[in-house]
Amino acid sequence: MMTTRTISIPHLGRVEGHGGIFVKVVDQTVSEVNMDIHEGSRYYEALMVGKHFLEVQGIITRVCAICSANHTVTALQALEAALGIPQSPRVHCLRGLMLQGAAIESHALHVFALALPDFLGFDSVMSMASKYPDEVAAALRLKQLGNKVQALIGGRAVHPINTLVGGFGKVPAHRDLAQLRGELAAGIDVAMKFVELAATIPVPDFAARPAVFVALRPYDDRYRFRGDSICTSTGEEVPVSSYRDIVREFTVEHSHAKHSALASGSTYQVGSLARLALWGDRLEGRAREAFRTLMPNGVADNVLYNNWAQLIEIVFGLEAAVEACDELLAMEEVAREQAEYAVRAGRGVSATEVPRGTLFHEYEIDDDGLVVAANVITPTAQNLANTERDLRHATERLLADGGVSDAQLRLNLEMIARAYDPCISCSVHVVRVD
Amino acid sequence: MSARVLVIAFGNPLVGDDGAGPAVLRQLTDQPPHACARFEDGGTDVLSLPTWWQGEGEIWIIDALRAGAEPGTIHRLDHDAILSLPQTTASLHHLSIPECLRWILHAFPEMRAVRFRLWGIEPALVSTGCGLSEPVADAIGQVASELCSALSAGSAAREGSSTADDNDSSDRLS
Numbered sequence: 001m002m003t004t005r006t007i008s009i010p011h012l013g014r015v016e017g018h019g020g021i022f023v024k025v026v027d028q029t030v031s032e033v034n035m036d037i038h039e040g041s042r043y044y045e046a047l048m049v050g051k052h053f054l055e056v057q058g059i060i061t062r063v064c065a066i067c068s069a070n071h072t073v074t075a076l077q078a079l080e081a082a083l084g085i086p087q088s089p090r091v092h093c094l095r096g097l098m099l100q101g102a103a104i105e106s107h108a109l110h111v112f113a114l115a116l117p118d119f120l121g122f123d124s125v126m127s128m129a130s131k132y133p134d135e136v137a138a139a140l141r142l143k144q145l146g147n148k149v150q151a152l153i154g155g156r157a158v159h160p161i162n163t164l165v166g167g168f169g170k171v172p173a174h175r176d177l178a179q180l181r182g183e184l185a186a187g188i189d190v191a192m193k194f195v196e197l198a199a200t201i202p203v204p205d206f207a208a209r210p211a212v213f214v215a216l217r218p219y220d221d222r223y224r225f226r227g228d229s230i231c232t233s234t235g236e237e238v239p240v241s242s243y244r245d246i247v248r249e250f251t252v253e254h255s256h257a258k259h260s261a262l263a264s265g266s267t268y269q270v271g272s273l274a275r276l277a278l279w280g281d282r283l284e285g286r287a288r289e290a291f292r293t294l295m296p297n298g299v300a301d302n303v304l305y306n307n308w309a310q311l312i313e314i315v316f317g318l319e320a321a322v323e324a325c326d327e328l329l330a331m332e333e334v335a336r337e338q339a340e341y342a343v344r345a346g347r348g349v350s351a352t353e354v355p356r357g358t359l360f361h362e363y364e365i366d367d368d369g370l371v372v373a374a375n376v377i378t379p380t381a382q383n384l385a386n387t388e389r390d391l392r393h394a395t396e397r398l399l400a401d402g403g404v405s406d407a408q409l410r411l412n413l414e415m416i417a418r419a420y421d422p423c424i425s426c427s428v429h430v431v432r433v434d
Numbered sequence: 435m436s437a438r439v440l441v442i443a444f445g446n447p448l449v450g451d452d453g454a455g456p457a458v459l460r461q462l463t464d465q466p467p468h469a470c471a472r473f474e475d476g477g478t479d480v481l482s483l484p485t486w487w488q489g490e491g492e493i494w495i496i497d498a499l500r501a502g503a504e505p506g507t508i509h510r511l512d513h514d515a516i517l518s519l520p521q522t523t524a525s526l527h528h529l530s531i532p533e534c535l536r537w538i539l540h541a542f543p544e545m546r547a548v549r550f551r552l553w554g555i556e557p558a559l560v561s562t563g564c565g566l567s568e569p570v571a572d573a574i575g576q577v578a579s580e581l582c583s584a585l586s587a588g589s590a591a592r593e594g595s596s597t598a599d600d601n602d603s604s605d606r607l608s
Binding site: 109125136137138150156281 | 446448475476477478481482484485486534536538539542564
């Protein structure tokens with residue numbers, strides 16, 4: 001007689017958004033694995049069509065609170081590519097600093113509040129505070145430091161307003177940058193304490209599976225979050241402007257979001273672990289030390305290590321932000337920076353490495369500066385197909401080991417989904433009282 | 435004079451009734467400023483609250499709030515009521531407001547003296563799209579009006595208290 005077992009997780013806890021997992025097992029064989037995340041960015045694309053390009057950032061920044069700086073920078077760079085506006089060294093540096101602020105904020109929230117409770121046996125960050133009070137406090141302060149960077153550069157802790165096509169409305173004063181630098185430098189030791197803690201925590205191997213990693217090639221020979229071409233761990237490389245040649249989107253019946261695969265049909269992973277797999281050997285300073293401590297044998301094909309990869313990138317982000325402050329402090333102090341440009345028809349593409357992976361924005365504008373077409377591909381959407389493969393593989397492996405309870409299976413599948421740090425509907429905020 | 439109350443709205447104006455908080459905020463900022471209050475749009479990240487805070491003694495939160503009531507119902511929660519809400523993941527966000535506030539108060543002891551109040555508006559529809567549903571739109575003005583009254587009452591009470599204090603001082607000095 002055929003036996004059927006289903007694992008349904010209608011609401012994934014501790015992910016940035018609303019999503020669920022459904023797994024069906026028939027006679028010890030996994031017959032169906034579906035993961036769905038409410039994907040809102042498609043709506044925003046439609047909303048931007050017909051709007052003037054200067055309205056784009058005010059709209060796109062609302063896709064997500066945690067990712068607002070990332071969407072803003074990527075959109076501005078794509079629009080500037082369409083308009084042929086070069087990026088000055090100061091604007092490049094300020095945007096880089098803002099991206100690191102966003103990464104510190106996002107990674108700190110995910111690693112400490114959403115992932116670490118799984119590994120330490122707690123159901124939430126605040127229950128973790130009973131045993132790790134100092135760490136739980138330090139975690140939020142690190143997250144807040146990321147917000148502070150965004151507030152100084154972007155004019156607001158979330159949803160920046162100081163960022164403009166071609167520049168910045170206000171350039172931070174040296175005095176404020178110097179103060180921020182001090183706080184960022186002090187944060188490095190705090191983050192390294194978390195590295196020491198993480199090094200004592202074993203990472204299960206039920207999610208281990210050969211993976212294809214994708215990330216931008218850094219624009220110089222260092223570890224960077226920006227670059228001009230897309231690389232895969234299987235040796236492919238295409239310019240960012242040809243991203244559609246490498247990222248093939250497709251629809252699936254069970255999900256609101258489009259899934260992605262490479263042209264070969266292979267699913268792939270983007271995010272911190274992918275960046276470390278491709279470019280981790282370029283890390284320097286304390287980030288390199290953190291990488292060696294947490295991944296002494298290099299990057300493992302196990303998405304659960306993405307949590308530790310994010311922790312390494314917190315250290316990197318703090319160091320990179322200190323360096324960016326130094327660069328800005330070495331420049332002449334100015335009140336604002338704005339490139340002059342003429343409105344013209346054009347198409348522009350931009351990609352940045354953001355906390356969850358590679359983010360693509362493409363805009364086409366007409367002679368009047370109105371948006372004719374917009375395309376946004378988020379890292380979460382790119383990771384979905386790979387997440388389902390990991391969930392399937394882990395289920396098969398756990399079943400083969402025998403005796404796994406539904407509760408254990410559910411927890412392990414949630415840990416996999418959470419490790420990807422999926423994000424969308426923090427674009428929404430509703431309090432609920434049950 | 436530094437503000438005594440931080441009024442902060444959470445929500446997304448591009449996601450239907452989730453934009454209730456920012457809509458109230460717009461009405462408040464269209465009016466003459468209150469000397470005792472500062473207004474901020476917090477987006478959808480409650481955990482960024484410490485970045486917005488500048489030492490105010492009170493933080494008043496405006497948000498969409500789902501409690502199973504009729505759309506447009508106005509919920510009013512005081513400090514203790516907010517912090518005693520159960521932690522649920524039912525909020526579309528990753529952590530609920532009480533969980534966020536508990537974490538903030540744990541990490542930022544300098545904020546522990548802050549008193550919170552929350553005005554919540556029961557949403558009808560929370561999905562991508564601009565504009566508020568009719569019942570929520572109807573409630574916006576009332577919440578804005580209540581907040582204005584509360585701010586004015588607070589200012590008057592403080593002025594009275596300040597005058598009394600001054601008088602007391604004068605008496606003592608004389």
